[in-house]
Amino acid sequence: MRLHREGNTIMLTTGLVLLALNLLAYFYLFSDNPTATTLLGIVSLVLFILVVQFFRIPNRLLTTGDAQVIAPADGKVVVIEETTEGEYFKDRRRQVSIFMSPLNVHVNRNPVSGIVRYFKYFPGKYLVAWHPKSSTENERTTVVIETPNGVKVLLRQIAGAVARRIIWYVKEGQPVKQGDEFGFIKFGSRVDVFLPLDAEIKVKIGDVTKGGVTVIAELVK
Structure with missing residues (x-):
């Protein structure tokens, strides 16, 4: 460690x-x-x-796989649903959200390899991370990674009531490797992952994830 x-x-x-x-x-x-x-x-x-x-x-043997989407953070799966992603895709996507408590490891890792096609930082509020409006009103970042197969995966770091600073290490056009760090959230929060509707979800509500290790979904392409 x-x-x-x-x-x-x-x-x-x-x-x-x-x-x-x-x-x-x-x-x-x-x-x-x-x-x-x-x-x-x-x-x-x-x-x-x-x-x-x-x-x-902690020292970990990271999971890798072209079709696999790996958990970007340690924590608990609190949302699995089909929803409209209105910032980038502006269509229906499958959302998986992971809540991080202050006791979790807070490194955020790339769930897939590819190219960063979009990045944006939003200053905002500090509502509790499970609040319905936290994903659109809290301080947050949005990162979209396009895999070598052309599938785009969106990640959203969301600050919470305790977390007051989001750190990121990526920018548009940058190639990224699955499992490498893309950011850090200080003192608890949430990470949302938006996937294609045909992605096969491999976790369920309440599952505990390990960033860089747990497979949360598999992509069709």
């Missing part, structure tokens, strides 16, 4: 603030109360571990 570079500043800042707080408590605030300083130390350690684990990148 390694730690993601997006967490370097947050982990360092958190560690320094907690260290300063504990030193202040030990020498001044609770100098005559060892129980209080011990409890503060334990709470600080737990808090720091929670922050660090958020930025972890």
